[in-house]
Amino acid sequence: MTTNAIDTKIMNIFEHLHQNPEISWKETETTAYIKQILEDRGCKVTTFDDCTGVIGEIGSGEPVVAVRADLDALWQEVNGEFCANHSCGHDSHMSMAIGVLLKLTGMSSLPKGTIRFIFQPAEEKGTGALKMLEKGVIDDVNYMYGVHVRPVQEVQDGMAAPAILHGAGQHISGEIKGDDTHGARPHLGVNAIEVGAELLQKINHIHMDPQVPHSVKFTKFQAGGESSNVIPGHAAFSIDLRAQTNDCIAELAEKVKKAVESVSASYDIPIELETMSATASAIADKHAQALMTESIGEVLGEENVAPPVVTSGSEDFHFYTFKKKDLKATMLGLGCDLKPGLHHPNMTFNHDMIIPGAEIITKTVLKTLKSFE
Incomplete structure (x- = not known):
C-alpha cells in the first residue's frame, strides 16, 4: 500500500x-x-x-x-x-x-x-x-x-x-438525605437547598497553596419538584476538583470531605459522598x-x-x-x-x-x- x-x-x-x-x-x-x-x-x-x-x-x-x-x-x-x-x-x-x-x-x-x-x-x-x-x-x-x-x-x-x-481531577457525587416538609411548617424539617447553599459557601472558602493551580466547584445541584409548597429534604449534587499535582488533589479532596462533615453536623442531616472518578496528574x-x-x-x-x-x-x-x-x-x-x-x-x-x-x-x-x- x-x-x-x-x-x-x-x-x-x-x-x-x-x-x-x-x-x-x-x-x-x-x-x-x-x-x-x-x-x-x-x-x-x-x-x-x-x-x-x-x-x-x-x-x-x-x-x-x-x-x-x-x-x-x-x-x-x-x-x-x-x-x-x-x-x-x-x-x-x-x-x-x-x-x-x-x-x-x-x-x-x-x-x-x-x-x-x-x-x-x-x-x-x-x-x-x-x-x-x-x-x-x-x-x-x-x-x-x-x-x-x-x-x-x-x-x-x-x-x-x-x-x-x-x-489531576476528581469527580464527587453527593446526596443530602432528609425528608420533605410542608411549606407552612419549615420547623419540622431541614431545607436541602439551604444545606446546599451552606455547603457551597464552605467549598468556596477552601484555601490551598496559590502556587499550585487548583479549583473546586459545584457542577450539579438538584432539589425539589413541581410542587412549590413542599420544602425538599433531599438533594443530589456533584463537585468537580482539579489540581496540577497528585498531592494537591488529595489535600483538596480531604478539605471537601471535612467541609461536608461540618455542614452535615451543623444541620444534623446525613450527607453521603461518593468518588465517581479520579485521574492522576x-x-x-x-x-x-x-x-x-x-x-x-x-x-x-x-x-x-x-x-x-x-x-x-x-x-x-x-x-x-x-x-x-x-x-x-x-x-x-x-x-x-x-x-x-x-x-x-x-x-x-x-x-x-x-x-x-x-x-x-x-x-x-x-x-x-x-x-x-
Whole structure:
C-alpha cells in the first residue's frame, strides 16, 4: 500500500469513527471495527469478556513500546438533541493510532521489539485506564505514547507539543438525605437547598497553596419538584476538583470531605459522598519527550515544536505512569485549529493534521525501538 493509499485509508477510518460514536463502556461496535482492522494487518489481537477495548500487537521480544488511544465519545446535547458525540477528538486519536499501525506494517522491516496498540475504553469516565491496568496490558511495556488534539488557546494549528502536562481531577457525587416538609411548617424539617447553599459557601472558602493551580466547584445541584409548597429534604449534587499535582488533589479532596462533615453536623442531616472518578496528574518522561520533540521537528519543522502544554484538564492516560513507576511515557499535544474548545458540542478541528499526527507518533515509536539497539 502506497503512502497516499495509507493516508486515504486513515481518513476513511476517521470518517467512519466520527459518524459512529459510542459512549463509555458501550464502545462495542467501535471495538469490533478496530479489531477487524488489527486482524487484517496481521496483529496478535486481544479482547476482553467483561469490557470493551481491544489490543493489537506486532513484532516480538523486547523492548515493548505501546501506543494508546481512547475509544469513547461524550453523551451531550447537540442542536437540541442528546446523543453520543466525539467532541473530545477521540475519533482522531483512534485514527492516528491505526495510522501508526498502517505505516509500520507497510515498511519492509522494523527494529527489534514489540509494538502494542492499546485501544482503551471509557477515558471520559476516568476508569478505562484502570481497567486496562487490571488486565495487565502494560505489565511489560517500557515506553508508551498517547496523543490528544489541543484547543487553539494552547497549541496553534500546524504545531505540536512533545508533552501534555495534565493536572489531576476528581469527580464527587453527593446526596443530602432528609425528608420533605410542608411549606407552612419549615420547623419540622431541614431545607436541602439551604444545606446546599451552606455547603457551597464552605467549598468556596477552601484555601490551598496559590502556587499550585487548583479549583473546586459545584457542577450539579438538584432539589425539589413541581410542587412549590413542599420544602425538599433531599438533594443530589456533584463537585468537580482539579489540581496540577497528585498531592494537591488529595489535600483538596480531604478539605471537601471535612467541609461536608461540618455542614452535615451543623444541620444534623446525613450527607453521603461518593468518588465517581479520579485521574492522576501527568508524569512525562524526559527521554520519551525528547524523542517526540525530534519527531515533531522532522515532520512539522523545528519552528513548529511547541513547548509542553500545561493544562488544568485531566486524562486517565496518566494512570499508567502513576501506577507503573518505571514506565516511560509522554503524550503528543497536536495543534489543529480546534475551536471553540474541547467538549463543546459543536467542536471542530483541522482534519488535515491527523496524518502528520500519525507520522509523528510513527517516527517516535521507531526512534524508541532503535534507542535500545
